Amino acid sequence: MNEQGMSQNGWIESPERNADGSSLTALDVKITDLFPGVTVRKDLVNKVKGNALVPSYVLEFLLSAYATNTDQASIESGVDRVRAILANNYVHREEANLIQSKIREKGSHRIIDRVQVALNEKTDLYEATFSNLGISQVIVDPSLVKAYPKLLVTGIWCMCQIGYAYSGDPREVPWQLLQLKPVQMSRDDRENYMQQRSQFTDSEWIDLLMQSIGFNPDLFSERAKLLHLVRMVPFVERNYNLVELGPKGTGKSHIYSEFSPHGMLISGGEVTVAKLFVNNSNGHLGLVGYWDTVAFDEFAGKAKKAGRDLVDIMKNYMANKSFSRGVETFQGEASMVFVGNTSHNVPYMLKNSDLFEELPNQYHDPAFLDRVHFYLPGWEFEQIRSEMFTSGFGFVVDYLAEILHNLRDVDYSDRFEKSFELSSTLSTRDKDGIKKTFSGLMKLIYPDGNATSEQMEPLLRCAIEGRKRVKDQLCRIDSTMEEVEFTYKRVSDGEVVAVQTLEELDYPQLYWRGRVAENSEDEGEAESSVAGDAAAIAGNEGEACAPEHAINALPVARQQETATMTPVERLAAKADGKQRELVENQRGITYFGLFGPYLAGAKKVVIEDAYVRKPYQLRNLAEFLEMLLRCKNTDEDVAVHLVTGHNEPEFVDAQLNGLNELASTFSQLGVNLTYEFRDTLHDRSITSDTGWEILPGRGLDIFQKFVDGDWLNPLLRHQQLRRVKECKVTYRRISEK
Incomplete structure (x- = not known):
């Protein structure tokens, strides 16, 4: 379960459980x-594998035959059966002589091994080599080679019945291939x-x-x-x-x-x-x-x-x-x-x-x-x-692999063209790369090829980004390579959308080496970022905390203006009311950069966020209050009022204790926290007496999960190192409401 008490697919976790107490989700x-018949519990593979050096698809093939039921007793019985098969039939190389002896004494024996076949031109016969069993020159019927041509390349894993019949002629191989079945679903x-x-x-x-x-x-x-x-x-x-x-x-x-x-x-x-x-x-x-x-x-x-x-x-x-x-x-x-x-x-x-x-x-x-x-x-x-x-x-991975193998016959590369137009500056190879990736993702997620423009757009953006990463590096390696625009146009409204890689967003000055990044305010900021000062990490918050050498890099007019402003005033001067879009997995985003310019010098801030209940959400609130410490004048207090939900019984006590502890701690630092509960709350907003209203799409919950119980983890102390979730943050003057 995720932190909201639901699986990320939106299904509430089912109370149904296996006999061993492990949960069986609604999705399961x-x-x-x-x-x-074609599904398997994925953790069973490691349980049965032991020291058998056999691919997972071989084990899942066996598990799909004996342990596909959700009933725990049936699963345990099936797992025991598969273990017995591996113990009795899988050939370990160090036990090859023992298995050969068993075949001789019994007359025949079933084994699991990797089989490779070659044509002996001198005898005009196909001969098999068994990788672990250590036998070769075993005669193979041509019909098997015709049915399974990969036997002739690097071999495939098979279940085989091997017989032994010694004729007394030393020129004849006594081993006989009585039966061969690839570990593969062919339907x-x-x-x-x-x-x-x-x-x-x-x-x-x-x-x-x-x-x-x-x-x-x-x-x-x-x-x-x-x-x-x-x-x-x-x-x-x-x-x-x-x-x-x-x-x-x-x-x-x-x-x-x-x-x-x-x-x-x-x-x-x-x-x-x-x-x-x-x-x-x-x-x-x-x-x-x-x-x-x-x-x-x-x-x-x-x-x-x-x-x-x-x-x-x-x-x-x-x-x-x-x-x-x-x-x-x-x-x-x-x-x-x-x-x-x-x-x-x-x-x-x-x-x-x-x-x-x-x-x-x-x-x-x-x-x-x-x-x-x-x-x-x-x-x-x-x-x-x-x-x-x-x-x-x-x-079962072999079942899915066979489906994907057969889907190679279809082509969905043009499915987006009714809704989106690629930039005409893209080369033929750029377009081919984008279309093939898009087609592949469509076949994986929408195998029938039917998807709306809203469903296709994220796949198209992903495809463009992957090819853009190739082309942008090619332009570095080969100066004669022409740059192109990795954009697409929505046919419905004519809007042109530019696609960027995450590296471009995280390190714009380094990504566009030798040029000022498109989003940089001036060359001074770009140079200070490349130099590796705080601005390089903090992104758009760098100017407020920039060291002296960064300020000296600014144009003269900006130097004079910046030198006469307090840090809070410099921060507030940056507020411009734009909407910011955070890209999934992007780094370099902090509360200070997102909210600081709009809350600088505030004396009253109201936060409405229904989800400030669990430990990680309380941590987010604590970091928000720490950000306000940086934004306020040292000789003034700021009042923060939180409106949140209070309807999850298992977190009620921890929520109250956490909020009270935060209020006590930060009141000593001039940040006075109060709170109220409103369980009908849905929208998220941050309002300040500086005249700004901020609408964060995810509230304070913008960061992806990370291991926050380990104080050695730098992500715990530096927000700019964390990956973010995709969302939008909108800024508007309260007078414009």
Whole structure:
């Protein structure tokens, strides 16, 4: 449950519980009711995995057969059955000799192993190699190879019945493949999938997808969820090129190794032209001919080398969906994903190089990078913690992977064109990148392709932002690259909307290195920000607390004006009555910057906010009062009256104690807090005798969740380091009401 006592999808938590006391949410009930037989409780995977080095989709395949019921007793019975199967049939490499002996003594035995097949040209027979069992040259019926061609590439996980029949001829292999069944759901259930999608709201469906990849949606913002879904676009969109660079431990490669049997994760340094594209010696297609997604793990690293022929053929494939090694031209549908770790934070990269700085030199090439459709900002993903994983129900990943595989046949890239027009300055590659990302997100969230303009707009903005991140860095790397306008026009009202990246909003002077940021008031502020003083962190509040060298950087007229004003007067002079829009996940936002200019010098402030009840909400109020301390004249008091709700019984005592403690503490500092309760309150506002009324869309609750019980966490002390929620703050003169 989230902090409002409801799941983020809007469903009130169900009182239904499992036998072990764990809660079963209303969304879980809905998932299992509408998708029987293809859902699984996601925390069960770790319970049964043990030390078996087997992909999650293999385990979920087994769990979907034996533990799909919501009844705890049935689940426990199913888990025990799967554990028994793994114990008896999964082959550990160190036990290979024991399993071989068991097959010999019993005559046959069922195993779970990774199987790879190759054609023996001398005997004209297909022969299988079993990765963990350690046996090879096992004869395979050609019909199996025809049915499952990926056996010929890097192999697939299978359940096999292996027999043993020794003939006395040392030239014959005694091992026999009696039965083979890939651990993969092959049925196309799209019709039912789309029909049941209509039973879910948008937020419920996104939460279902989040739970399906193993995460607790309540712990992620709406933007974070959308970025996680972008990781899935390569599975649902053909020939999609994605780059994700960011800190270690954020799960960049996990989804490409564990999510789908249609994806292949390889080390960036272990691929050859023959393995990836085509082997000229035998004409066999490489990975791009068989897999939906080929992901390069640990792709970053300036010291890594790659052959020029590999880079050239990769560039041609990423642009034209085809490749040739001088013999013939082949077509491929595989999406390409490049993931790697960064060594520096974002402001360092923006100041000293570019956001692609970690790529090997051969790939730090404008011609290669221009073929990337989306740059996923890995620094926006939190490091994976145990509490992020869900214990709720989601799709068996193999079922979802098969749905996404079949949805690659449809194209929704033009669905937004009746409602929105992209800027005519965008290049063909810019538009292709935007359209492919949009199409992929549509297939994930609206698989039938039907969505309103209001539903499509956030997806379009996300798609534009990801391509803009690529293009803006290209303009840094290649001075001949022409800048374009990443804007779109709403057909309904003709309004042109500009899209910005979060890095651009967080570090405008660094992002537009060498130029004054569009939102800077003057060059002096830009220079002081780049220099790293308080203004760089606090954003638009910097002038009020700027050090002397920052003031000296201002034009002469501004220097004289600023020097004669008190800090409060300088702050109040900035109030301009504009509406501010906070972007999801944006940093650099503080109460001081949002409210300070309008409350500077106030003697009376009234706050109306129905949700000042829980500990984190009381913390928000405390920080607001601290902000007022900075804005008031030291020799004057300010009266603050709070109107809030009081109708959650479990928080009544804590709310009263907290408010009384705040009133007592701040009264000694000249901020006199009083409060009243009004349970019919809905709107949020801040009114001051300075003549301003502020309408914050979320009240004081603008920051996303963070671990606030740890005093070592700098987010506890510095608001500007926190991520914010998407909202609007409107300022207006009271006389204009």
